[in-house]
Every structure is written in structure tokens, then in C-alpha cells.
Amino acid sequence: MELYKLPRPDLKDPPFEPVIPPALAHSDPFTAIRTSDQLLHHPFESFQPVLDLLNAAADDPNVLAIKQTLYRVGKDKPIVDALMRAREQGKQVTVLVELKARFDEENNIVWAKQLEQAGVHVVYGLLGLKTHCKVALIVRREPEGMRRYVHLSTGNYNVSSTRVYTDIGLMTCDPEVGADASDLFNFLTGYSSLEHYRAFAVAPLSLRSEVIALIDREIEHHRAHGGGRLIFKMNGLNDVGMADALYRASQAGVEIDLIVRGICSLRPGVPELSPTIRVRSIIGRFLEHSRIFYFGDGGREEIYLASADLMTRNLDRRVETMFPVRQPPIRERIRDEILQAYLDDTEN
Known part of the structure; x- marks a missing residue:
């Protein structure tokens, strides 16, 4: 990064300016989210609507509480400022700060102290687990009564990284997602030990078993009707159990595309082991960071987004969330605009 700061514009890409989706540019965030779920594909779409949502929540007298996880915040702190302002205005604010976020330990300690000084209830996660999920609950x-607004993401609440990492965020007021977010924060703050959620799969409790169950369901659909299809995008795949499940699916004839930026311990295209598995890695201007899991489900397509890769550390030693994309237009956009672009990219 020090090298990049050198004044050599001739060696750098031209500045890239993200756009703000029209639905979030021309109405207050609460109205937009009540109208429909809102998807943000960073860095092509701006992180500003997330900041707008938190700032609106901080200033809105009807907002009673804000709860948020912070993993890798960085040196810029508009998120922290919004949370402190919310507390100063009398709202209940709870923030889980992960002090073991690699390379961001010092920043996170500084922000945690500032949040505590502002009266925010700061917690530091569960013993033996790193909290890696990205969740904000308002x-x-x-x-009509109390309503929960939730922002979920594959990437961090870090203003700088949202300009150079590809990530996907979802803003929703789906009642089941809101109830799950509340239960998750109760789990993180030690008030409950819920294992099964309505919409979420949560590591290390159920995410591993949920993904394997979905792969097994795809195998059964394919055996009964054909057309089995899996498309997984992630940063890494090294978990033996997940690789074995994908091998089983391939041996059953399910067509599988894996888009893996980094380490991949699975061997694709091996006769009788993985004949229908293809693996590609996309390396480009932006760091690929989103996690997307597509299941054909016998024509009833399901898409999940997650903070987790299919790596043993994510599945067993971190608190992670995988959550469904429920509204058809957003599922279609992820399938046709995002995943298909990766599948069409055959040159690097």
C-alpha cells in the first residue's frame, strides 16, 4: 500500500466512481427498504447508502436500538461516529468489536475505547471464537408496531475496502431475518444459546450442516429429475467435509462451478471423482471477496450470501452467517448479472 501511495498516476488505474441505486438515492432508507429489499454490489455500487441508513437511525427519534458487529473497520470511522451519536441521543447501542481482526487489532482497540467512552455497550465476542459475521440491526x-431493519453483508464495515473489494450487502426488513438478527445478538452477548434460526445458518452451530444438507438435496433432485446445478463463489475452500460433499454431488452428475479466489484443496475434473466440477479464480482490479451460494433446487432456485468461506476455520472457529436472498428480482440479478459475469470470464 505504501508503494501505491507514490505520486505515479501513470502507473495506476483511473479513479472509479461507484453509483448509488436510484431507489436509495431519492428516498429515505427506511422507506426504500420497506418498499423492497435493497441489494448493494460493491465497489460498483456505493457504500454510502449503508452510512445513510446508520446516520438516519442515529438521528431518528423513532429508532430505539442499534446493534452491530465490527470486524475490520479501518482508520476511517464514519460508522463509529454514527454509533456514538446514536448513543448520545439516548438510543440503546450495542456493538460487538472483534479485537482479533488480523492487521486491525490496534484500530479496533481505539474504536472500542471511544465507543465505551460514549456510553455504547461494547462486547468482545465469545471465548475461543472470532466473530466474523457482518450484521447491523436497527x-x-x-x-404498525416495532419493525426491525437489518443490513447483512459478505464484507466489512470498512469505507476504504468497499471501494476496492467486491462484496454484496443486503438491506431488508423481512420479519424472520430481523428476528434472527435479534437472536444472533443475544447469542453474541451471552443472553441465549439458540442453535437453529428461521432464515440464518450460523457458524459454528449450523452453517456446516446446512450447506451439506443443501448439497445433498441438490443430489436428490438431480437423481429424480436431472438438471442439478451448484454455483459457489468464495475466497477459499479447504474443508475436507465440504470437498467430500461436492465430490458426492459431482459423482451423482450435478453440474458444479466453483469461483474461488485463493486456496482450493478440491481437485476438479478428475474422472470418477469430480468429473462435473469446474474451478476458476478471478483476479482483476478489485479484490474478489463476496461469498455466493447458488442451488438449482429442481428449478426453484435458491441463493444464499455469507460472511464465510468453505474453510474449516470459518465453519468451526468463527461466528459466521449465511442468509437467503428471498426476493425474486434480486435473486435474478445475482444469477444473471453477477454470477454469469464471473462464469463468462474465461481469460485473465
């Missing part, structure tokens, strides 16, 4: 009083 509880708002509305004429």
Missing part, C-alpha cells in the same frame, strides 16, 4: 417504532 429497531424502529412505527405506526
